[in-house]
Amino acid sequence: MQQEEAQKKVVELREQIRYHNRKYYVEDAPDIDDYTYDILYRQLQNLEAAFPELRTPDSPTQQVGGAALPQFSKVHHQVVMESLHDSFSHAELQEFDRRVRDEVSPVTYVVEPKFDGLSVSLEYRDGIFVRGSTRGDGTVGEDVTENLRTIRTIPKTLTQPIPYLEVRGEVYMSHDSFFKLCAQQELTGEKPFKNPRNAAAGSLRQKNSQITAARVLDIFVFNVQQITGKTLSHHDEALDYLKQLGFTVSPFYKICHTIEEAIDAVEKVGSVRGSLGYSIDGAVIKVNDFAQRQELGSTAKFPKWAEAFKYPPEEKQTKLLNIEVNVGRTGVLTPTGVFEPVALAGTTVSRATLHNQDYITDKDIRIGDMVTLRKAGEIIPEVVSVVSHAPDSEPYRLPAVCPSCGSPVVREPGEAAVRCTNAACPAQLSRHLIHFVSRDAMNIDSCGPAVIEQLISKELVHSPVDLYSLTLAQLTSIERMGEKSAQNLLDGIEKSKQNDLSHLLFAMGIPHIGQKAAKLLAARFGSMSALFQADTADVASIDGFGDIMAKSVTEFFSLSATAELVGHLRDAGVNMESALRVSEDNRFAGKTFVLTGTLPDLTRVEASALIEKYGGKVTGSVSKKTSYVLAGEEAGSKLTKAQKLGVPVLSQNDFQKMLS
Structure with a gap:
């Protein structure tokens, strides 16, 4: 390859890798699997080795792929959290x-x-956990202390009061927790995470630590970064x-x-990876x-x-026996391939999602085909390619009518999804009701999926x-539903009538409208009646709304x-008004609040709504730019940091005086 051609290829590869770095490290939503990324990365490494003059300091091969997100305070790592060089052969x-x-x-x-998770640093002083941060770009990460505190396998107090210790570990989500989360996301109409690594990263980088706690994360600690009060000379001693x-x-x-011996140990790790309850993508050899x-x-x-050794993804051929079509909460038809069972990466695989019609058409997947299956991220099976078509096979098309209710299906312009047009479709009812009663929607206590199915x-x-x-x-006639449980459910239903309009809008399952967008709609229009009168231009004028969202609403x-x-x-007494309606009183305009601890008479949601109503902003971390910290009982590190930075601290009484 001539240098001019090599330079063109290097530029192209760097653009691709930077894009995929951002999708993987920053957005937690990769477009490609690790193996495909590794191939791109190795191509760039080889070209830079063959043409050293093309290697530059800003090349992805010279930098860690992540970046600190602006929503978190930055942490400058005293010991750089380096990446590892990858090998793919003995x-x-x-x-x-x-x-x-x-x-x-x-x-x-x-x-x-x-x-295969998210790398973090944990810091302890006198045996007490004081700060946790992500790797970021290796030099600067994100302060996610409050979220890390929710992980039960992170000790908050060590067994010895060692003066100072910084360790490095990997936050991960077990396969069981991942499957439960994906099932819940599908029921509530959310887009499921692609793999446990992205689920762990997305869960840890939440503004609300309660969401992190609900995701059930774990950690393995594997390195001592810094230590005082103890001398360690070898890695096995440190572990x-x-x-x-x-x-x-x-x-x-x-x-x-x-x-x-090390290569033999690497192979043994590889032989058991499919039987583990968590994901690994390789083995590491370290000088002791x-x-x-x-x-x-x-x-x-x-x-x-x-040196890291990356295992190649295991692939097997099998026969596609059938394609089943399921209908989700929002009416989307999802095809699932049913295969002759095949052992793959330590488990038996007989089913895999085929995503949508475009996916099936692009790969020309037909019933009866011999296909190549691979496990992405060692957990989710996917069809890599078609090996051969069965005799007399025909291209597969999703049905023109809903397999559940027989109503016509439609595909909106610009969308990959095919949807059932019947809002009363039985297949959608269960998922729709589960979403309707969920915490971020109408928040009806004692009304989980099992109760919904019984109803x-x-x-x-x-x-x-x-x-x-x-x-x-009616409720006490349900199996295992006692009078007390039934009354609790009725109380939860009654209480939900007082929810803000934003909760109802989210609960109704408007296509393309999530929780945040529902709040913006409620704040902009203030009432359900006003929304019925709104046109597409009115809705599109909301900051953060595009044409597709606006059209979907109208x-x-x-x-x-x-x-x-x-x-x-409305006849049942459900509230149709919003307290989030943007007020002419913008007393908090330009002010940033951070909430910490438990307030006597206000939930964090209520306090946040009041702040936003009067033009203020609520963030999750304290910095010099923070205007006020609203602190309740058991306020933690955010209060300490506010006092250290001289940020004004408010009690609930102080806050209510500001409101009045």
Whole structure:
């Protein structure tokens, strides 16, 4: 390859890799799997090695891929949180060993799993957890202390009051927690996470730590970054000491005296990865002796004393027996492939989503085909390609009518989804009701998915309106529903009538309208009646709304079924007004509030609504730009930081005086 051609290819690869870095590290929504990314990255590395003059400091090969998000306070890492150099063959691991032994000898290695999650730093003073942060770009990360406090496997107090300790670990989501989260997201109409790594990263980087707590995250700690009050000389010694302090460390690691032993250990880790309850994407070989690590040093991006081995994704061929079509809460038809069972990455695979019609058409997937299956992220099976078509096979098309109710289906311009047009479709009822009663929607206590299914099977509810006419006698007729439980449910239903309009708008399941957009609609129009009168231009004028969202809102409120539903809910006593309506009184304009602790008479949601009503802004972290910290009982590190920075601290009484 000539230099001119190489330079063009280098520019193209860098643009692709930067884009995928942002999707993976910052947005937690990758477009490609790790294996495809690794191929792109290796191509760039090879070109820069062949043409050293093309290597520049801003190349992705010279930088860690992440970045700190603006919604969190920044943390400058005293010890850089480096990335690892990847190998894909035994020969490359042997080359790593040669480089190490050219510098230091004799050498012992520690081999341990490479966890697939989000890398974090945990800091302790006198044995107390004081701060936690993400890796970010390796030098600057995000302060996510409050969210990390919700992870039960992170010790808040160590077994020894060591003066200062900084450790590095990987926050992950177990496969069980991941599947439960995806099931809940599908029921409530949210887009499910693609894999556990993105679920863990998205859950940890939440403004609301209660959301993080509900996601059930875990951590493995694998490195000591800094320590005072204790001398450690070897990595295996450090891991043993971390276990004594109360940390969960790598569950299996092995000391190896030769690279052959290390390669054997790497293969053994690979042989069990499919049976683990969490995702790993490789194994890591580390020099055991800390003094030797110091001597070996680092490149601009990688430590020279460690090497990661990335396992290639396992692929198997099998036969596509059938394509089943399911109908979701919003009416979207989702095709699922049913295959001859095949062992793949430690589990038996017989089903995999085929996403949508475009996916099926692009790969020309037909019933009876021999296909290649792969597990993305070692957990979600996907069709990689079609090996061969069955004789007399025909291109597959999603049905023209809903498989549940027989109503016509439509595909809106610009959308991949095909939807059932019948709002009363039975397949949508269960999912729609579960979403309607969920916490961020109408927040009806004691009305979980199991109760909803029982109410439907007993034919007590056919739409959300029916919830508001349930009686104690009807509820106590349900299996395992005692009088106390039934009364609690009725109380929850009654209480939901007083919810702000924004909750009702989100509960109604307007296409393209999430919780945040529902709040903006409620604040802009103030009442349900005003929304029925709004045109597309009115809705599109809301900051953050595009043409698709605006059109979706006006089309939803033009339906006779919507008018009928709202009329019945109004008759049942459900509130149709919003306290979020933008006020002419902008006393908090330009002011930023942070809430911490428990207020005596206000929930955080209520306090936030009042602040936003008067033009203020609520954020999740304290900085020099914070105007006020509203603190209640058991206020934590946010209060401490506010006092340190001199940010005014308000009690609820102070806040109410400002309101009056």
